[in-house]
Amino acid sequence: MQEPETIRILAVDDHEMTTLGYKFILEDYSFDGHTIHMDTAKTFAEGEHLIRDSVRKLPYHILLLDIQLSNSRNGPVETGEDLGIIAREVSPGTRVVFMSSFSDNYRINSIMQTVDPEGYMVKSEIDEGSLRAMVKTVMTQPPYYTQKALMAIRKKMANRINLDENDKQILYHLSIGTKTKDMVNHISLSLPSIENRKRQIKSLFGIEKQNDQALIAEARERGFL
Template structure:
């Protein structure tokens, strides 16, 4: 028999229940699933620390949006995934999230390199079951939104670093250029310079931010 120790972290108990029921109903006959659950960063971190000393998890599911830890040092499932990577090196890390913005997807893949990356709006119980078995034997497994985004950004020959991605992301959220320095540790002139470079890269001829965002979207950077 294959005993699989699993941690599921999501702040909505009903979602965890759905995941559990799906996996239990679709597991292979020779698989025994032992599932721990957590609804916030503190509980999840305690379970991870305990597992690293006793019985390590084989698979960890992390939702991205979670209530922060009480000391504020862990603010998301992304932070938990990094902790898990560090103290449970053999665990398969699966990210589940409502976020489908390319900026966020890019960051998570870069920072965590998850074994599974599933966008909740793509997810059916069948896909979850398939993803779980796939990740156990032959990771990674990315759901369609993630794959489409990756295809777009790989085929694009434009290179945009993380600061430029952040500038694009903030502008797309309606943040005005003059307020960007509140979010990014750069001078106003450095931010303006980066915007000019991006407008050249994306061949924005009318100089407008809206056109820059439109071009960035087309090429999968937003």
């Protein structure tokens, strides 16, 4: 049994009201004698700075990361996912929890593989009870996933078809509207190969001779998108 101590949490979200909400709810909560202290950050840079800074003093116990963060005007697109990856590197003992507006499979799958967070909450499902349950679960016996995240995860797990990276890229690009003939610029395959693979995937999905829209729909149904 560990000593009761103050649990330090950092929430990063560009909507200040959101992080404030977390702060009010959680600083008013305690379990097993622990109390909670929350810091907040509004941007990727600020969040990164606080994380790096904390490592040399007292690392955060938990990080609550929004996935979409306002990107600094010029630099590359920086997401909460990237921040999670950085956090894993510099502060490996810190539990990472994503707070996402989305419950789409592609994003959840991606984050589960790149960061493997201790928690994933879909924002529409966050309330006092779930927030507190999340903190407790993540501190004692992770993971914590909200119901919609679970539903996406279940879909993925139920899937016996495994597509390789190229296939997944093709599906992803289709889903964001990239034209097939333009995919050669993003994927290192020739056009006929991409066409072939699309046909193969359709066949695997049992939707031979149907068009791309059907492919996207089926990929979504099967948890790839």
